[in-house]
Structures are given as structure tokens and as C-alpha cells.
Amino acid sequence: MDFQLLDLYTLAPEIFLLMGVSVILLLDLFISEKRRNVTFFLSLIVLIITSILPWLFYDAEPRVIMNGLIVSDALGAALKSFLCVLIAVGLVYSKNYLLPRGLHRGEYFSLTLFAALGMMVMISSNHFLSLYLGLELLSLSLYAMVALQRDSGRSSEAAIKYFILGAIASGMLLYGMSMIYGATGNLNIEAIVFAILTGDADSTLLRLGVVFLIVGIGFKLGAVPFHMWVPDVYQGSPTSVTLLIGTAPKIAAFAFVLRLLAEALGHPSLHQDWSQMLTVLAVASLVIGNVVAIAQTNFKRMLAYSTIAHMGFLLVGFMTGSITGYSASLFYVLTYVLMALGGFGVILLLARDGFEAEELSDLSGLSQSNPWCAFLLMIILFSMAGIPPTVGFWAKLFVIQAIVDLGYVGLAVLAVMASLVGAFYYLRVVKIMYFDANESSDATVTYRTGLAIFGVNGLLLLGLGLFPGWLLSLCESLIESSVRTF
């Protein structure tokens, strides 16, 4: 056993977050209903401090601690920090949405923080055990949050679907992990890599394990054909929970796939197998996500299908198995969550007591009643569609560049065609906002803080689109310094 007190410093973000959420959980019991804001602000403070902590104690070179369960590296620190800021912004967006719906409760905030903890564990895992435990911590918190609105039938339906399919996915993942354990005799990523390199591992069993892992990952990412739960869960959950599900977990899922496939099973003989499977998932997601989104009339459901298509793009970058591909995927996921944050954020801002603002027709005439909001939403939708000068264009470009460099021209053409189809339904929303008159529209946003954050969010997408270079080089350096490839 090589436990050192110094390791606890590296774990400071997780430890602080856990302590913070425990304190909030206890404190909330003694706070009266009227002063529930205290819980809200405490959660924000905890998240902000947690987002600073990784920068104080991170290692430039990957360092394995806690007996091989955790790895501390620059990528982990960056993702954890970004994730906490993202969740904090999501909470600010949700503030006025939660109050009239009876969701402004201590449990909502503590479950959000628990989910954040689960994601942080996933991001810095170096062991299948901690990967799985982090994933379960995240999933369990999310299942409960989807179901929090007990009197809503749709939300209960979404929770049941999410829970059952999530449990199946976890089962698949575990089965795959157990096969890899059987083949290599270890759960530690470095030990698995060693066993594969020395040729001790049974390659048939290893491949079978990879298949099950891919199925589990497909479920968790919501890639076609394992996407059935995504639209129902996105539409059925309270919008604030949809925002949480649609943003931060994508980053954690990226790190999860990176640790699992790129680091543990990135050996060329195995990469050949999983890259083919990921290609199939990616192509199906791109096509079905973009085409089915056209038929949607519900904004949340449309964004759900758009998520599926974006996850397809993420997998396209990932299947290359190269540093440039991973960096392009990282760039894609970081910018995508910013877009999703704004997209769901605007629904939260426009919603009032008894009005969800989640149908596409609810957005008609928004340019008259609230031009600023409409302009920002336009930027976000342009970014999702990949129209320059927004950052979404660069995200798609970098992914396509990465695959064209490696010779996957056919796949690149297909990705571009799918984005072209996707542009249709994004632009249709812009058309509804700007050209469809709606006399009865009174889409006023009284929540000033939310509107200000929304402004920053939208302009950030524009600003990143004008200066994408530094973010790309940051992504590249993070991947290069942290991912231990073969």
C-alpha cells in the first residue's frame, strides 16, 4: 500500500464537493421554505470553489494515486473545472423555473451536486471500478431528478424509461468489463494495457468484451440504435433537469470513453474493431438524428434528436483513434455543451408559471417581443447548424479535417450531408422566431441575471467562433499531455 497524504490534496476537489454537499444536505433541513435561496447560493458557492480547486493541485504529467484507482492529469483538471462552471450556470438559468414548479428544494440541489461528484470521479478514473462507480453515482442522481416532479405523468414515464434503459446499459457495461477482466486478469487500466501489450490477454474474449462496452457506451451517449430513451427523457423531464442531462454528462461521457477505449483498449489490434463499431454508430446517429429532428414540433424533442446527431459527430472524431481526432472530439464536446446550455437555457428563461415554452410555436414572434433573446438564440442555432462565424462551424470543420487526413473521405462527405439536412431544422426555428407573426406573444423575460448569463453564453459562441485557435491548441495540448496512447 502506497498511500500518501499528498494524494488527498490531489483529491481536494472531490473531497470538498462531497463535504459541501453533505453540509448543504444537513443545513437545508433547518432552513425555512421562504429562505430556500440560501441552499441555492451555497450550492453555487460550492460549485465555484470546486471549479477552482483542480487548478491548484493538478499534475502536468499523469500521476496515478489511490492505489491505481485515480489518475491526476491536466485533462482531468480542465474538464472538472469546466464541468463545475457549467453546472453552476445551469443552476442560475433554472432558478426562476424551479420556484413555481415546486422543484426549488434542497434535494434538487444536493442531487445536482452528487451528479457533479459522479462526473468528476468518471473523468479522473484509472480503474474500471471507479469508472463504473462514478457512472452509477451520476446516473442514480439523474434518475431521481427526472422523477422529482411526481405529479407529472410525463416526467414519471421519462424517469421509468431512463431508469430501465440506464440499468440495461450499466449491465452491458459491467458484462463487458467482466469479460475484459477475464481476459486480462485486471481492472486497472495500466495493468490491462500491460497485459494486452505482452500478449497475455485472450484476444477473442477481449473483443467480445469490447462489443459489450460499445453497446453500453452507445446507450449512455444516446447513439443510434441505442437512442430510444433520449427524446422521451429530454421531453418528459423538467426543463432544468433536461439542461443538466444535456450538458455536463456529455463531457463526463467523453472522458469515460477516452479512458475506456483510447487508454485501456487503444491497442491497434483492438482499435481496428471498436473504430468500425463506432463508425456504424456514428453514421446511424448522424442520419437518424438529423432526419427525425425535422419532424419534431416540440423544441425540447427537436434538441434531443439534435443531441443524437451531435453525439454522432463526436464519435466520428473519436473513431480515428488519433491525437488529432481526440482533440477535435474534445473541442466538439466542449463547444457543443455551450450550445446546448444556451438552447435549453432559453426555454427556462421564457417559461413562466403554467407555461413551459417548449413548443416550437411558442417561439413565434420572439423577434418582436424580445429581440435580444431572439438574436442570441439565433447565434446558438447557427452554431448548432455549423454556420460560420460561430464556433459550431469550427467544431465540425476540425472533426472533418481529422478524418479526411486519415483518409475517411466517404465518412466526411456523409457527415457534411447530414449537417446540411440538420441546418434545415435549425434554420426553421430562426424563421419561426423572425418571420412568423404572433399577436398574442408576450415572451418577456423578467429574470435579469438569467438574461445576462444568456447574453454571455451566446456571445461566447460568437467570440470562440472568431478566435477558435487557442481553444483548439488547448484541447490538443490537454490530449497530448494526458492521454496515454499506444
Added chain:
Amino acid sequence: MNFENLSFYLFAAVLIGAALSVIFSRNPVHAALSLVLAFFTAAGIWLMLEAEFLAISLILVYVGAVMVLFLFVVMMLDINLNRMREGYWNYLLPALIVSGIFLTELIVLIGGRVMFNKPADVPAAITSEGNTLQLGRLLYTEYLYAFELAAVILLVAIVAAIALTLRRRKDMKLVSSNEQFSASRESRLKIVSMPVEGGRREDPS
């Protein structure tokens, strides 16, 4: 026959008897209690094999928690036994076929080894200390982080279960007895002075 063999046969006989009684007893409560006895004796056999951690967890988890829950459910449900016995003969043939397959598989898997080979000696323990100590040492040092995470997951489960169930149902007709007792005549009945018939200002029709 030394004491160890004697107690093994005793435990084994009780175990088989209890298991048979689980299947054959007509009263589900008796069946559940027999299952408790079966678990208990199985734990005894494990103790004899020096697998005391398994024995302890079997008693704590299964006898202490799972079986109590089982009994609770059986008593709450008030199962109609006659309805359960309907169609016994229809199910008999498929059941026999399935159990026949199970039995053949078992015989193929372990039968040959047990019947024709001498049973392998139980490997001696590496150290003299018990396996509870060894497991505990591993759990609280090497897998400390995972152990803590599992604890956090349990905490989330508790929080989620309470958050999802502790609420006021809209259709609940329960009234607070405190409120009822503290009700006074004034809070329920208000006597107002109304103008008499002649004072009516407008005709309701």
C-alpha cells in the same frame, strides 16, 4: 467419526430438511421460516470451512434483512393459496422438462469430476488470520476510494428515495387530528347578521 464430520452431517441433514420444507410446506409463512433455517445452517457449514466472512454476511444480509422483508411481504399480501394451486398439473410437464435439463447440465458439469475423481483438497489458508480481517484490510486500504464512493451512492439512494416519496399527495383525504382537536366553535361557524326579508335590494330573478 470425529466431531467435525458429525457436525457437518448434522448441519447437512438440517439444511436438506429445511430446503425440502420450503418447497413442501403449504403455508407460505412456514416456507419463509424454513428458508431462514436453511440459510442459517448453510452459514454454519461455511463457518466450518473457515469462510467466516461469507457466513456472517449470509446471516446479516439474508437472514437479517432479506428474509424479514420476505416474511413481511408474505404476511401483508394475504395470498390465496387455492388460486395459486390452479393449473398445477398443466405446469407439471414443462416444469419437469426444465428441471430435467438443469439436472443433466449439472451432471455434465460437475458429475464426472465428483464421481470419478477424488475431491481436491481444500487449499490451506495462506495466513492464519481470518478472511474477514484480510477482506477488511483490502477494502479499507487498497479500495478505500471505491469503498467511499459506494457509500456516497448509498447516500444518494437514501436522499433520492426520501425526495421521491416524502410529499403531500394531491388526492390525500387525511386530516390532521391536531387541527381537528384545536377547532373551536368560532373557527367553524360564523354567525352573521343578515337584513330581514324586507331589506332585500334586488330581485334574484
